[in-house]
Amino acid sequence: xxxxxxxxxxxxxxxxxxxxxxxxxxxxxxxxxxxxxxxxxxxxxxxxxxxxxxxxxxxxxxxxxxxxxxxxxxxxxxxxxxxxxxxxxxxxxxxxxxxxxxxxxxxxxxxxxxxxxxxxxxxxxxxxxxxxxxxxxxxxxxxxxxxxxxxxxxxxxxxxxxxxxxxxxxxxxxxxxxxxxxxxxxxxxxxxxxxxxxxxxxxxxxxxxxxxxxxxxxxxxxxxxxxxxxxxxxxxxxxxxxxxxxxxxxxxxxxxxxxxxxxxxxxxxxxxxxxxxxxxxxxxxxxxxxxxxxxxxxxxxxxxxxxxxxxxxxxxxxxxxxxxxxxxxxxxxxxxxxxxxxxxxxxxxxxxxxxxxxxxxxxxxxxxxx
Numbered sequence: 001x002x003x004x005x006x007x008x009x010x011x012x013x014x015x016x017x018x019x020x021x022x023x024x025x026x027x028x029x030x031x032x033x034x035x036x037x038x039x040x041x042x043x044x045x046x047x048x049x050x051x052x053x054x055x056x057x058x059x060x061x062x063x064x065x066x067x068x069x070x071x072x073x074x075x076x077x078x079x080x081x082x083x084x085x086x087x088x089x090x091x092x093x094x095x096x097x098x099x100x101x102x103x104x105x106x107x108x109x110x111x112x113x114x115x116x117x118x119x120x121x122x123x124x125x126x127x128x129x130x131x132x133x134x135x136x137x138x139x140x141x142x143x144x145x146x147x148x149x150x151x152x153x154x155x156x157x158x159x160x161x162x163x164x165x166x167x168x169x170x171x172x173x174x175x176x177x178x179x180x181x182x183x184x185x186x187x188x189x190x191x192x193x194x195x196x197x198x199x200x201x202x203x204x205x206x207x208x209x210x211x212x213x214x215x216x217x218x219x220x221x222x223x224x225x226x227x228x229x230x231x232x233x234x235x236x237x238x239x240x241x242x243x244x245x246x247x248x249x250x251x252x253x254x255x256x257x258x259x260x261x262x263x264x265x266x267x268x269x270x271x272x273x274x275x276x277x278x279x280x281x282x283x284x285x286x287x288x289x290x291x292x293x294x295x296x297x298x299x300x301x302x303x304x305x306x307x308x309x310x311x312x313x314x315x316x317x318x319x320x321x322x323x324x325x326x327x328x329x330x331x332x333x334x335x336x337x338x339x340x341x342x343x344x345x346x347x348x349x350x351x352x353x354x355x356x357x358x359x360x361x362x363x364x365x366x367x368x369x370x
Contacts (some may be wrong), residue, residue, distance in 0.1 A: 001072075010073025013065045014081035020062030022088035026096055027055040028247050029254040046247070047118030059243055070208050079266035080119040081202065083298060085114055085263050086255075093254045106306030115298025119291060129337050131212035132205060134227050136276055141234050144202045145269075151195040152245060189252035190260050192245045199242035204265075205272045206235045259302045 001009075031051045035042070046052055069078045087109045094101045130142065210231045213223045249257035273279040280287070 005108050006072040007077070010069045011081065013072070014078050015071035015084065017062045017065035018082060018084040019070060019088055020058050020065060021082070021085040022092055024055045024058035024062065025085065025089045025246075025254065026050055026092045029060065029093065029250040029258075030096065031055065032247060035251075052247075058241070063239065066204065067207055067211070070204065071211060074273070079201065079269040079273075080116055080298075082265055083112060083116060083262040083302070086258050086302060090255060090256055104304050104307060104315055108301045108307075111301025111304060112298050113301070115294045115296070115301060118294025118297065131209040132272070132276055134209070134223060134231070136211075137206055137209050137231060137234070140202060140205065140272060140276075141238075144198060144238070148199055148241065148245075150279070151191045155254040174192075189249045189257055191251035192259035193260035194264045196242040196249060197261040198245070198268045199238040199245065199263045200261070201268030202272070203235050203238035203242065204269050205277075206231055210235060235321035263299065263302060308355040 031046075031049060035046060035049075066078065067216075069081075090105050090109075091101050165298070210228065213228050213231060216222060246257065246261060249261070
């Protein structure tokens with residue numbers, strides 16, 4: 001197969017992979033919205049849901065297409081195309097939510113596609129057979145485990161005193177326990193999304209190494225069976241860990257976690273490809289600034305896609321009944337002191353009765369003569 005045909009096939013397989021991942025992301029986000037929070041038995045309840053296994057199957061189909069794309073194309077070509085998952089997932093999520101895709105989302109899709117076209121144009125012709133050595137794979141895996149552990153176990157402290165920022169500024173915009181707790185949950189979800197993307201990117205690089213090991217194309221001596229089995233275990237662990245981390249990340253919504261996953265995934269793979277695999281960009285030194293500019297354009301599109309979610313209920317113009325006041329959603333009224341109460345008005349004094357006129361006074365009876 002010619003290099004041009006291999007590149008075209010790699011792009012097509014990457015698009016199939018992005019579609020599978022997009023369907024899986026929508027299924028996971030809907031499942032996360034209907035699942036109970038973390039606790040004892042949460043994983044068992046998740047594994048008992050049929051929707052979860054549909055999502056696993058879609059992720060597996062996307063992963064197989066991704067592995068096939070890596071066989072025909074370089075890592076720096078296949079991984080950036082994974083950002084198309086976000087472009088496909090947001091309209092699918094909007095359709096499942098029975099709403100229309102906003103104009104901001106379409107603009108974000110165009111920005112993302114423009115950035116991806118620039119990245120694909122600058123992708124260098126590195127040979128697909130180049131892969132990490134076993135020693136490099138173990139070093140990358142160990143460093144990745146430490147980084148994922150730091151991102152996944154981080155529990156940011158909520159801001160404020162638990163009443164939300166609305167109670168502090170008196171604007172009454174908080175909901176429930178305030179956005180302090182909500183911001184902590186969102187931050188933790190973004191950390192899980194970052195860890196999930198890194199795990200998937202490293203799994204892609206290790207998959208390339210495993211493929212080369214099975215084909216006996218690794219540099220040096222032929223790898224032993226236990227070394228190949230260790231690579232397979234590492235790939236399975238990173239793939240399963242990335243899937244579970246993305247499931248917990250989708251509790252904060254679909255757009256923001258998926259955007260972070262699609263940014264951290266190619267970033268991790270590109271760092272490995274450029275630093276260790278010798279992959280590069282075209283046009284020599286000029287290819288780097290073009291690639292950076294294309295990355296910024298794609299990042300701008302991801303930001304627009306993240307912001308172009310469901311509009312607020314007030315913007316829809318729907319007639320809704322007044323919502324009840326929730327504790328912590330506004331300033332708490334303080335009891336008024338007795339001195340602050342207005343003094344009672346004094347009652348008017350009774351006016352004295354007017355004296356009777358002389359004509360109205362009855363004459364006194366005259367004394368009887370003795």
